[in-house]
Structure formats: structure tokens, C-alpha cells
Amino acid sequence: MSVTDSMYQQIILDHYKHPNNRGELSQFDAEVHHVNPTCGDEVTLRVRLADGEIAELGWVGEGCSISQASTSVMSDLVVGSSVSDALELQEKFLQLMQSQGHPDLSEEEIDALDDAIAFEGVSQYPARVKCALLGWMAMKSAVAEATASAESRSASTQAGE
Amino acid sequence: MSVTDSMYQQIILDHYKHPNNRGELSQFDAEVHHVNPTCGDEVTLRVRLADGEIAELGWVGEGCSISQASTSVMSDLVVGSSVSDALELQEKFLQLMQSQGHPDLSEEEIDALDDAIAFEGVSQYPARVKCALLGWMAMKSAVAEATASAESRSASTQAGE
Amino acid sequence: MFDVEVIRKDFPILSRHVHGVPLVYLDSANTSQKPQAVLDTLNDYYVNHNANVARAVHTLGSEATLLFEQARDKVAAFINAPRREEVVFTKNSSEALNLVAYSLSNASTTPGAERFRVGPGDNIVVTEMEHHSNLVPWQLLAQRTGAEFRYIPIDEQGRLVDSAIDERVDEHTKVLAFVHQSNALGTVNDVARLVGRAKAVGALTVIDASQSAPHRPLDVQALGADFVAFTGHKLYGPTGVGVLWGRYELLAAMPPFLGGGEMIETVDMSGTTFAAPPHRFEAGTPMIAEAIGLGAAIDYLTAIGMDNVQAHEAELTTYALQELMKVPDLKIIGPESPLDRGATISFTIKGIHPHDVSQLLDEFGIAVRAGHHCARPVCVRYGIAATTRASFGIYTTTAEIDALVAGVIKVQEMFG
Amino acid sequence: MFDVEVIRKDFPILSRHVHGVPLVYLDSANTSQKPQAVLDTLNDYYVNHNANVARAVHTLGSEATLLFEQARDKVAAFINAPRREEVVFTKNSSEALNLVAYSLSNASTTPGAERFRVGPGDNIVVTEMEHHSNLVPWQLLAQRTGAEFRYIPIDEQGRLVDSAIDERVDEHTKVLAFVHQSNALGTVNDVARLVGRAKAVGALTVIDASQSAPHRPLDVQALGADFVAFTGHKLYGPTGVGVLWGRYELLAAMPPFLGGGEMIETVDMSGTTFAAPPHRFEAGTPMIAEAIGLGAAIDYLTAIGMDNVQAHEAELTTYALQELMKVPDLKIIGPESPLDRGATISFTIKGIHPHDVSQLLDEFGIAVRAGHHCARPVCVRYGIAATTRASFGIYTTTAEIDALVAGVIKVQEMFG
Ligand SMILES: Cc1ncc(COP(=O)(O)O)c(C=O)c1O
Numbered sequence A, B: 001m002s003v004t005d006s007m008y009q010q011i012i013l014d015h016y017k018h019p020n021n022r023g024e025l026s027q028f029d030a031e032v033h034h035v036n037p038t039c040g041d042e043v044t045l046r047v048r049l050a051d052g053e054i055a056e057l058g059w060v061g062e063g064c065s066i067s068q069a070s071t072s073v074m075s076d077l078v079v080g081s082s083v084s085d086a087l088e089l090q091e092k093f094l095q096l097m098q099s100q101g102h103p104d105l106s107e108e109e110i111d112a113l114d115d116a117i118a119f120e121g122v123s124q125y126p127a128r129v130k131c132a133l134l135g136w137m138a139m140k141s142a143v144a145e146a147t148a149s150a151e152s153r154s155a156s157t158q159a160g161e
Numbered sequence C, D: 001m002f003d004v005e006v007i008r009k010d011f012p013i014l015s016r017h018v019h020g021v022p023l024v025y026l027d028s029a030n031t032s033q034k035p036q037a038v039l040d041t042l043n044d045y046y047v048n049h050n051a052n053v054a055r056a057v058h059t060l061g062s063e064a065t066l067l068f069e070q071a072r073d074k075v076a077a078f079i080n081a082p083r084r085e086e087v088v089f090t091k092n093s094s095e096a097l098n099l100v101a102y103s104l105s106n107a108s109t110t111p112g113a114e115r116f117r118v119g120p121g122d123n124i125v126v127t128e129m130e131h132h133s134n135l136v137p138w139q140l141l142a143q144r145t146g147a148e149f150r151y152i153p154i155d156e157q158g159r160l161v162d163s164a165i166d167e168r169v170d171e172h173t174k175v176l177a178f179v180h181q182s183n184a185l186g187t188v189n190d191v192a193r194l195v196g197r198a199k200a201v202g203a204l205t206v207i208d209a210s211q212s213a214p215h216r217p218l219d220v221q222a223l224g225a226d227f228v229a230f231t232g233h234k235l236y237g238p239t240g241v242g243v244l245w246g247r248y249e250l251l252a253a254m255p256p257f258l259g260g261g262e263m264i265e266t267v268d269m270s271g272t273t274f275a276a277p278p279h280r281f282e283a284g285t286p287m288i289a290e291a292i293g294l295g296a297a298i299d300y301l302t303a304i305g306m307d308n309v310q311a312h313e314a315e316l317t318t319y320a321l322q323e324l325m326k327v328p329d330l331k332i333i334g335p336e337s338p339l340d341r342g343a344t345i346s347f348t349i350k351g352i353h354p355h356d357v358s359q360l361l362d363e364f365g366i367a368v369r370a371g372h373h374c375a376r377p378v379c380v381r382y383g384i385a386a387t388t389r390a391s392f393g394i395y396t397t398t399a400e401i402d403a404l405v406a407g408v409i410k411v412q413e414m415f416g
């Protein structure tokens, strides 16, 4: 088996051993806790938004290398990007994971996915897809929650005017 | 297919068209009603015992040729024979029916079964075995009932002494 | 193009002889024969991919899971299900129907499942032409819950008595369960009429499509019911697999039925939460090879086209009714017209018990069924013990129908 | 003579390669592979004899019925059942266990079934090492009936805490359900001790033999329990078939579970009477091919001899425990001694998630399972998310165990 066939690309092992954005934010707009009940993988994730961008994201978690490395890669990609770009990327990653080993992505999409493309091999293993998605789903929920609470805050401000 | 391969031996068709001992006894020691619920075959059978023999047996019924002909053949064989011989014959017929097409009978047993041997082919068809057994099982029940009631009569007579 | 001779070559068993003569298999309503493609699929699964599904992260496990879930996709497409998660694999139709009945009775003790509860004052309605598998589960549900068990009667021609529908299905009806195509009579029921009435009173609807799925295009969205059950072995697939389709919104709210592996979200000694549909209703190791085999059967049928299947069988039915009705002393039990009926024809012959008819036909190589066809109330209704039933499939020819008619006449001669 | 190399030739899948290397299949506790004899039997059934059973009077129907009922005889002989009618075919172990649990809850509304009733004040006892399939059904039964749900805890070595047996099983215990051999730990429980205690208090006993049936001689009379469940796909048979054995006297008195065709005596719109066991508990068309295939698997095992199977696997277990325990940072979850344990070994490796271990092993061609093995309370007990589990069968070699150990060490290097 050649190394490139392996699900365990060097990038994944590196992120697993040295995760990025790991830690708890002290200031945040939303916190979510996601669990993969079949594996016991867990991630707790906080985000802070500013001007429609993900200003900060911090996470702590436990579980397999796929879930932890994927969360780390995700955090690298979305911090500093606009909420809409982050959600678009999440969609692309979801597609990649659902491709059962046969992704149908444009050059451009591959570029955008960046390091996350290393998880392509996971898509052939239905039981592991959830691991790779864990952090991405958590990010999506957290961003949705943060956006909703920002909207309700601004709505109540407006109502107060 | 040769005629001898057929489940429908001429003897069976003859008994079906012209059944023996068909009718209701007016004097009897026991009456039983047996049904084959999967097919709807029915037989009502009465017996009268005398001196440990089946003195009289009468039956009425409805159903397939196998059930009706088998009851007719049975009645020919047991009327006039001792209760113990009749029950022994019933055992042999049961064995024949459970042989799944491979009976292991002695010359003597074949002789004893007489016309009933014509039902051998039925034993290959589990769904039809019950049809062939219907009358025989009814006879067995009726004889058992008649014997029991005779015993309890004699017991009560003794008790009254 | 539909060419029955080409199709027959796909079914190895059709070259069998019985009693020294070629097999004429007219018992497809009981179970269908299997095309080589299904047998090859089963074998390929076991020889190349066999592993348990969902649980394993290894290669075989992933392959088996993909194949199994692809089979679910195939079933979903075949019945035009809005979502693949609406397809629950069961062991047969009977389990599928019991699943619904037990989930409803479990609602009695499941907090949050109040809308599914059935109890005294409620009623459950079936029809007089149900197969026992769509009758006994509801009788037992009524017994467990104290609900009333009712049925819509049938008329002389084997059709539902239309006026009884509005009367029996009333505002206390919780469930209306009915057969799409009767296995005993061939009758195809008016689904729109029945589902329409049930919806008007807010009852759940359960369609037993065991006999329709193999013979006509089945579109669960067009049927409009809440649940549809069918069985693999009648659909040219393996034994040991069936399907319950249910509206997602209902399945997602219903209490589980069987407890065990795969149907849970998380298990704790103090309580358990359950997986989303379809897995909630698939406890234990599923019938993996069988579901995959059913997928292959569906591919096979789809390649032929269910419209073509229906047209072929309509032709056979018309021809068979016409030819059988020429036989003296033969009475069709069920609709005599080919309209709104399927390719399953029950009949009686004066003076000859159906068991004798079918047994003798077997000696001529012709396989038909005799009995009450697990729909005893139909026989009770017509005051008969049993019928002889010939039923057709994609591989049936008009020559086989001719053989049947000739066989029946021979039987009459022997018993004459 | 037991020759593993000869046996391996009977299993076509064992010549498969994954990721370019030969398959090392160490996941037999999840599902076993199938010998060619089973595949041939399935194919022969479909190509030559396929028909519905019990119902048909024609030749194919009779042949199918004979084959199906012969499979029942084979199962009965294999487990030394006093009567063939005590063997009920189900779709898997899970259904078998649910069958008992549902029959007991149906007793609540069945006149005459008082002795089987379970209710408030009663309790139902399982163990902390149960597979979800022998845990959730009883939890749900407790929920349906208001009975108390209890369990016997396990100790550090994966054995039942003996002193808890007498305490948890008391005079209010209606059912004691326990696993014979744990699929998560490998532990083989002391059946005599458990059944003895249950009998002393008059409780029904249910043994989940899913993991013992494939690996040691199983004698239901020697076990002494009331019910024993196991599953075909782990016993070198097809998917989609399982077995419930029950004492005839109990089965004959218990209310039915699934309603439908074949399980009835007579059906009437006003009520139904039920067939005698085993048919009472076999609603609908059974898994015909699958039961016949299971019969072929049993013939295959019987020819090898279950004593030989047990001896072979005991050797493998001893060797594997010894070799695995040499690996640094590897911890066995379950008994470390080969005594009273089966050929299923769970372990964890410090710092590496079991999913990563098993996924990487797969890349080296080695199929093991990772997870909670549908026995989550075991993981909760030991405070771990999952284990990696290697499990052996008749075709497993010591060379494969060497490959496993080497693979584990390679994984440690990659993650080091
Ligand atoms: C101990 C034990 N019990 C029950 C089961 C359930 O068997 P099945 O999935 O075939 O229903 C299994 C296997 O999955 C098992 O290992």
C-alpha cells in the first residue's frame, strides 16, 4: 500500500499531533458541544464573530485522529474568513465526505478546500465520515447560533428604539 | 408420469367416489369431530365398542379425496378388529405418513396396512399428510374416549357395589 | 422490448422438470422465482464483501455497508420515496406490518408519543380480504389496547362494499390498514378512495403492497398512505427480507419496536435514546445479503420496466380469465373482469376439492396453490373451504395458461 | 483431524486482498465468513427447489418445506434440544430476544397467560456486559410493564461480581437474561451459577449464546436455561436468520409475538387461535434459504467437530493474549487469563484512539473492529470511549495473530 492511498496522510497526523486553535475562548458569541455517539468523539467549540467574519474560534475535544485533525484543519481555514465563505466551505467539505471516494470537485473547489482535501480518503469509510465531519458540523451550528443571537440582539435594540 | 407414481391411486379414487361406513351411528360410545384447519377438511366420527372390539364405526365428512378416502379405508380396516389391533394399525399408518416417501416397513406390516398402503405417495407431501391422517386420528380419539367412558362407567358401577 | 422467452432464460429454475415433465410455475403470488442476477449478487456479496454493516471501519465492512445502503437507495427509487431514510428493512411484509402495530401499542407507555396512542373508544379498520399478516397484527393490537377491531366487508365479486367504507371508517378510527392487491382474490383496491376517507377522519393508513409491488409501478407519493409494506421474496428477490416504507415525519416520532444493536443512539443502564429512522427500526444485524439481493432484483425489474411488467400481466390475466371461464363447473372467486385486478386468479371446481385439483396439477408439472391463502375470512365469506389459485409473473406465458386449462379439464375427467 | 489450512480453502473470501495485501480477517465475532458449502446450498435451493413453505402442495413447495424443516432438525441436534419444535427461526439473535420480551409483555392482556406477566414490583435482571440486543429489549419491557430493570455489575477483570448475583436476583425477579460469552470482553459466564440462582427464586432464564454457539459445543439441556438465542451469520451461516430455543412447555403456553400467516390455527374476524410452537412464533414467510443455509453451516461445523473448534480457538486465545500482552502500552479489556474466556480480545493502546488503530490495521490488510461493540455500558464501566477488538474463528491462524501484533506495533510507530 502506498502512502498516498492511506487515509492517514501526513497532514492529518501532523494536525493530530499539533492541533491549531485548540483552547477555550474567554470571549465568545456561541458555544456548542457535539458528540459522535457511535465513536465517543467529542468537540466543544466556541466562536466569536465580528463584522460578518469568524474573528476567533477555539475548540477542545477528544477522539480519533480524524475527528481531531479535521477540526484543526477546519479551524485554520475558517478563522478570518467571512461567515458565508465558511459555510460555503463547510458545504463543499460535506460534499467531499459524501462522495464515497468519488468526489466531483472543480480545481477551484480543491483549492478552496486546501488541507481539508487530505480527508478525501475518509469518504470511502461510511463509519468514519462522521468523525471527519464532527468539527465542521459543530462550527456550522456555532456560527448559526452566534448569528441568530446577534440578530435577536439587534432586533431587540431596534425594538427599543 | 406413470400412474403408479401418482398420489391418486385408483383405490383412493374409488374409495372417494364410493366411501364405506359413511353415515351416522344411532348407538355409539363416543363421537369426535376433527378438523384440519389449514385445509378445512372435516370428519365427524362415532364408534361403538363391544368386548374390546370396534363393533361399529360411522363417519361423515367433507374435504379432499385424500382425507375422505383415507377415512373410508381406515373404517374398512378397523371395524371388527380389536381396539388394540386398531391402535397398532393407526401407529403403523402414522409411521407410513411420516416416512417422507421412504417407508421402512416389513412384509407383514405392508400386509396389515392393506389398502392403506395406497397412501404411501402422500408421505412426500407434508401439507397433505394431515389430510390422510385426519380419519385415523379421529378414530384414535374416539376409541380412547369410548374406552375411558367405559372404564369410568365400570368404575362407578364398582364404586356403587 | 418485453420478450418473455428472453426473460425465462434468466431464471434457472424454470428449466426444472417435476414428475418427469417441465415445470409450469403458476404460484408467483406465493413466492416468485429468482433471476440469475440476484443469485450472482448474493454469491458475489459472500465471496467478496461479506462483513457486518455500520459497525466496522475495515474495508470489507465499508464495502458491505455501501452495498447495503445502496440497496436502500434502490428501494427508495423503486417506490419513489421522498427520502431514503423512509425505507426500513424488515424480514418480510409480516414484520413490517407488525412493526407499525407494535410501535403504536408502545406509544401507550412512551412519553411524547401520545399522538400514536390507541385505546378504548378508538377503532382499527381492515378489510375482509386481508392476508392474515395484515389482519392478525391489528387484531392483536386491538386486544392489547382495548380498541375496537372492525372490517370493511366484500361483495360477491370480491370488491369492497363501497358504502361500508364511510360507515366503518369514522372519526374514532385510528388506523385503516388494507391490502393493495388481494392475494386471495386478485382484486386491486381503490387506494384513493380508502386513503381519502381515512385522511378525512385523521386516521393513519397502512397499505399492504405485498402483491402489488411485484406487478405494477409503485409510487408511495401517489398512493398517499402513511405506511406501505412489501416483501422481497415475492419481488424476485431473496427470502428473508421485506420493506416498510413510512413517512419520515411519522417514523421520526414513533417509538421503537425491536430493541438491540444498531437501533440506539446511546445506551445507558438508566435509559436509552434511539437512532433516527431507518436505523431506529432495524435492531440487530440486518439481512445484509438479502437486502443487497433485493436491490439486484429491483435493478432487474427496473431494466425491464414496471410498465412493461404490468402490461404483460394484464394480457395474461385477460387471457386466463377468458379461458378459465370456458371450463364447465369452474367458478372464479374474485373479480371476473380483468379491470382493477391483478394476475392472481382463484377458482373452485364443482365437486373437487382444491387440494386435489392442485395436487393433480402438480403431477402434470403445474404448480398452483390451494387453500385459504392465509386469508381465511375470504373463504368464510364465500362459504368455501379453499380455492385453487393460479398466479402469474414476468416469466409466465400464455402457453402455460393453456397447460393450466388443459390440466384442469384432465382433473375433471379423473374425478368425473 | 483439525487442519486450519484445509479449512481455509473452504472459505473463498479468505483469498481476497485488501489495499493490495492479503486479507487477515480478525472480526469473526462481528460476523463470520461462509464456507463454500453454505453458498452452494443457498444456490442449490434457489436454482432447484425455491417455493414457499408449509402452504404449497406442489413438488417445489414440498421440497422447500422438507429442506426447511430438515434445517430445524439440524439445529435441534446441534444444540441437543429435546424436541425439534423447540427451535424457532428468527431473523437474528436480536429478534429472538425481543420475541421473549414481547411475549411476556403480551401476557398482560392475554387471558390464561398470567404466569408470564411482569409488572410493578417485579424486576428484570441483566448483566453489565450485555450486548445491546440483550439489554434494550429488557429495558423496554420494564418500561412497558412498570417492572424494575437491574443489572449485575462487572469487576476490573471483566467478570461478574459474584456477590451481586444473589443480591440483584431476588424473589421478585421474573427474568434473568445474560450473555454466555461476552462479545466485548470475551468473558464466558458461569451458567450453572446464574441459572441456579434464577431457578432458586423462580425466575425465567434467557441466555444470549450469540458468541458461544460458534465457538464451543452448545447443549441446551446442560445449560439448563429456559431460552437460548443465537444468530446464523456468526455461526458461518447466511445473514438474515437466527434461532430462539425455548422449553416446549413454555413456548406452548406463551402468547404469540408477531401476527400473520403461518402462526395461526384459525383466523376469524372475531378472533384468532394460534398454532403450536414453533410455528406460533414464525409469522409470515420465513427466511427459507437462510435457514437451509444455516443447516449447511451446522453440517460443516459438525463434520469438523465443535470440540475441535473449541480446542483450536483456545490455543489461539492463549497465544494471542500472551503476544499482545508483550506490546508496551497495550491494555487488555477483559480477562487476561485464557480460562473461561473466548477467542475475542478487546484492548486499548495508550494515546491512540481505537478507530485509528483499526483503520490503520485495515490498511495493512488486517480487519478488526473498533468501537463499543454494541455493549456501551462496558466502555462506560471502564471509562473508555471504545476498544479495538480482534476475534478469531475456525479459519484463524497463529500467523494472523503475529500479523496483528506486528501491525499494532507499526501503528504505535506512526503515531509515536
Ligand atoms: C453477544 C451478542 N448478543 C447479541 C448479538 C446480536 O446478534 P444479531 O445482530 O445477529 O441480532 C450479538 C452480535 O451482534 C452479540 O455479539
Ligand SMILES: Cc1ncc(COP(=O)(O)O)c(C=O)c1O
Binding pocket: C029, C030, C092, C093, C094, C095, C131, C133, C134, C179, C181, C182, C183, C208, C210, C211, C231, C232, C233, C242, C374, D260, D261, D283, D284, D285, D286
Ligand atoms: C397480501 C399479502 N400480504 C402479506 C403477505 C405476507 O408476506 P410475508 O409472508 O413475506 O410476510 C403476503 C404473502 O404471503 C400477501 O400475499
